[in-house]
Amino acid sequence: MRLKKFFNLLLVTGLFAASLAGCNGSAGKSAGGDTAATGQTSQNEKKGPNGETLASEQIAHGQQFHVITFDTAQVGDSESGSFFLATCEGLFRENHGVLENAGCEKYEVSEDGLTYTFHLRKNKWSDGVEVVASQYKDTIERVLNADLACPYAFFTFPIKNAEKYYNGECDFKEVGVEAVDDYTLKFTLEAPEPYFTDKLSYTMFNPIRVDNIEKYGDTYGTDAMQILSCGPYMVQEYTASQSTVLVKNPEYWDAENVYLEEIDLQQIDETATQFQLFEADQLDFVAASGDYLKKWDQAASEGKCQLYTNGDVASQFFSFNTQESSPSGLMQNAKVRKAIAYTLDSQTFIDSVYNSRYTAAYGLVTPNIKVGDKEYRTEVPEPIKEEYSEYANNPEKLKALFHEGLKELGKDTDNLSTITIQFLGYGESTIEKDIEQYVVQRIQDNLGIKVNLNIVGDFGLAHSAQVAGEFDMCMQVWGADYNDPMTFIDIFRTGGSSNYGKYSSETYDKLLDQLAKEQDNEKRLKLYEEAETILIKEDVAIKPLLYRDKHSYINNRLKGFQYPVFGGKYEFKYAYIVEE
Incomplete structure (x- = not known):
């Protein structure tokens, strides 16, 4: 089913949303200027990996990627990561939570x-050029x-002399990477x-x-059509913000085991429209939401679709701008931050915004993350769970703490309604509006200060x-990149690229x-516990x-589609469509 046919179906069924108007991709050139061919073969002669009868049309339909950058060096989010999971092959690829050799044999x-x-496979780029070790270097x-x-430059610092080179202290020839x-x-x-x-994936x-x-040149990374796969x-x-069409890469080393010939992605903002399209078999996967x-x-449960559930390794939190230059000029004080933080109740937030989905958090590191063979969250108590209960729904105690912080800043006042802080939000979805309403209501009800909403158009x-x-507080979601607490803890190192609050x-x-130097896992557990406590309970950076x-x-017709544990949100490589 081609892209234009998809839109005709939307019009026929009356599901066409205003947000999709003008969605008309231009066919022709593939990434890097080579002509994209679908490379379709006769699926009737081919069975699925488990012997299933494949549908003649191997096209999957999903939601558009909200890609921030098309430069692999600049990727720091799961949406951009999903784009490159589809179009790139690194040394490893996750398959059902297990890292498998990919670019290396x-x-x-x-x-x-x-x-x-690493001993590399014989693989080619979409223009026929060989993938070689020097390109990894x-x-x-x-x-x-x-x-x-680059936001993830610090990932390379364990490599010999990498950090020194980054800081201009040696030549690149001294860095521990060799083709x-x-x-x-x-x-x-x-x-x-x-x-x-794990990092290398x-x-x-x-x-x-x-x-x-x-x-x-300077425009590289701004356009998907520049990408060589x-x-x-x-x-x-x-x-951008409308549609993407991906087609099978015939030069890929494992093309024989890639079943989908095409992936059509559309921007569909309204949750109601998403579920209407899913019910009409015009979307193949959709995230659970609200009602x-x-x-x-x-x-x-009735077999009308497949339900995918699993524990995630993503943490959602509010970040505070710890600098004097924040819009209010108050967030540099830890007591001010703590008073505001403790007005925000995790469970009522989940109930109000997400219809009681998700698990209330009083720590940063999620369940399912391990130190050695021990789950971190089982071994280490959440640092603020006990203290938070002392302040929860207690405006007098919260105001007293807030006044202490104001006094330390020399800015105390008897009239807290004269104080305004700024919350940064984005988008106009129902969930985003519910988040904004929750933040305003809870802070104003508990502290009596005002919250100014600075709402921008999109995630970018x-x-x-x-x-x-440009915020006093903002929302962040961080998904783990590998299975160790460091993937969360090192976000907040001084100067970290995702340390938006400049903690x-x-x-x-x-x-x-x-x-970084400790090899004993018991000692590492204790060090992580200490770091998490400082970050959240003592300094209240988040x-x-x-x-x-x-x-x-x-959709029942789509098999093998995966939600990776780490990295991107979606994995299409193993997906295929069965005959219904």
């Missing part, structure tokens, strides 16, 4: 844990270019890191084509405002430095809200 680790040697050099300010030959890649680390291979370690980057799919059509949970859980604009520090603590940073879960509905 095999690898060895030295006995001291310092040297990793090039990506490390690019990510470590401090002028680019031994076209199909052998070697990394040398500063110290053993138990989750190094992340987008910023994917190979790059320097010639293609140079071709587009070395993954299962390549871009055929792309219109639709009960109806579609029941539908799944919100991200820019966060980076610029800085010498004590906290020293704990992170200790953790206010935890909830631990997310995955709860979605999938």
